[in-house]
Amino acid sequence: MSNSKAISILFGSIVGLITTSTAFILGVDAGIKLVSAAIISFSTSTLLFAIITENLFDKKIKKIYDSFQKIRNKEFDTIAGDRSLLKEINPLKGINTEIFDYAKLKQLEIDELENLERYRKEFLQNVSHELKTPIFAAQGFVHTLLDNADVPENIRSDFLKKAAKSLDHLDLLVKDLLTISQMESGDIKMKMENFDIISLIKESLDQLEPRAYSRNIKLVYKKNENKSIVVFADYYRVYQVIKNLVTNSIKYSDSNSKVLVECEKRKKIARIIIKDKGKGIPKNDRKRIFERFYRVDKSRSKQRGGTGLGLAIVKHIIEGHNSKIKLRSKTNIGSEFSFNLKLAKKGKIKKKKISKILPKI
Numbered sequence: 001m002s003n004s005k006a007i008s009i010l011f012g013s014i015v016g017l018i019t020t021s022t023a024f025i026l027g028v029d030a031g032i033k034l035v036s037a038a039i040i041s042f043s044t045s046t047l048l049f050a051i052i053t054e055n056l057f058d059k060k061i062k063k064i065y066d067s068f069q070k071i072r073n074k075e076f077d078t079i080a081g082d083r084s085l086l087k088e089i090n091p092l093k094g095i096n097t098e099i100f101d102y103a104k105l106k107q108l109e110i111d112e113l114e115n116l117e118r119y120r121k122e123f124l125q126n127v128s129h130e131l132k133t134p135i136f137a138a139q140g141f142v143h144t145l146l147d148n149a150d151v152p153e154n155i156r157s158d159f160l161k162k163a164a165k166s167l168d169h170l171d172l173l174v175k176d177l178l179t180i181s182q183m184e185s186g187d188i189k190m191k192m193e194n195f196d197i198i199s200l201i202k203e204s205l206d207q208l209e210p211r212a213y214s215r216n217i218k219l220v221y222k223k224n225e226n227k228s229i230v231v232f233a234d235y236y237r238v239y240q241v242i243k244n245l246v247t248n249s250i251k252y253s254d255s256n257s258k259v260l261v262e263c264e265k266r267k268k269i270a271r272i273i274i275k276d277k278g279k280g281i282p283k284n285d286r287k288r289i290f291e292r293f294y295r296v297d298k299s300r301s302k303q304r305g306g307t308g309l310g311l312a313i314v315k316h317i318i319e320g321h322n323s324k325i326k327l328r329s330k331t332n333i334g335s336e337f338s339f340n341l342k343l344a345k346k347g348k349i350k351k352k353k354i355s356k357i358l359p360k361i
Contacts, residue, residue, distance in 0.1 A: 127177070137166040138170070141163035142163055183313075183320065198228055198263055201261055201263060216255045221261050235352050249337075270343055290312055321342070325339045
């Protein structure tokens with residue numbers, strides 16, 4: 001006999017005894033009537049309490065026990081919360097809710113760890129591939145020259161230039177990887193100072209003009225009523241952001257198009273916007289475009305060069321300024337990247353030039 005049945009019989013016996021005693025006290029002295037009252041009271045009380053315990057306690061306790069079993073087996077995603085109307089009068093509701101919340105939290109942690117593991121594997125694969133390509137290219141040219149001592153001077157020079165170009169790409173890739181690693185670990189701190197963001201934008205566009213010209217693309221700074229907008233930010237890191245975003249726009253814009261850069265002054269921030277007239281970014285790729293080595297079209301991206309880390313660096317730098325990089329894009333129309341920088345409070349403005357700071361980096 002289970003505990004619940006024993007409790008039901010005990011409860012029925014107590015109620016039957018109380019009912020019979022009450023009837024006797026009230027003057028019912030007929031033996032048959034007293035026995036009948038006792039039997040009816042015992043039966044109905046036992047049955048009623050059995051139903052209550054079966055539906056409100058036994059089933060609920062069994063659910064809780066099953067939930068604990070699933071937790072032991074790490075089946076967090078199969079634990080469902082009690083959504084029935086009975087939970088409103090269920091004295092075990094608190095325990096049931098705690099189990100459900102715990103399972104839900106653990107499942108979220110598992111999902112996050114699985115995603116991190118997937119990203120880690122993708123990252124290692126991408127790093128090995130990106131490093132392998134320039135190394136193998138340089139090796140091929142160098143070994144060809146070593147194995148063929150009688151190669152003509154013009155071919156030797158051409159091979160050495162190609163090997164040097166591959167090694168330059170490798171050097172850039174390693175530097176970008178190091179930059180991201182240092183940003184994520186907190187080793188790189190933003191050197192905040194007051195400077196004119198419009199001057200920085202114009203100088204950045206001047207530096208990138210030859211690259212744009214080679215693809216027949218025009219770089220345009222959209223003028224407004226503000227001749228100067230002073231922000232409080234890291235001068236060199238903001239230059240990196242503008243350079244990476246504009247370079248990216250040049251790569252993926254159509255020939256004979258424009259890349260437009262503008263700066264809007266608002267109440268407490270300056271908003272920098274870079275627009276292009278390229279192929280745009282498909283909706284499914286927009287959430288991942290700022291991941292390391294993520295490329296929308298890997299075959300086209302390889303042809304256009306780059307390390308695949310530019311937008312990831314942009315994201316880290318902007319977040320280091322307590323802001324966010326935003327993207328708006330339409331397929332076959334173009335993309336728009338934007339970010340905000342805090343306006344400087346009154347103070348000394350540093351007049352800086354990219355050409356003077358780059359050799360020191």
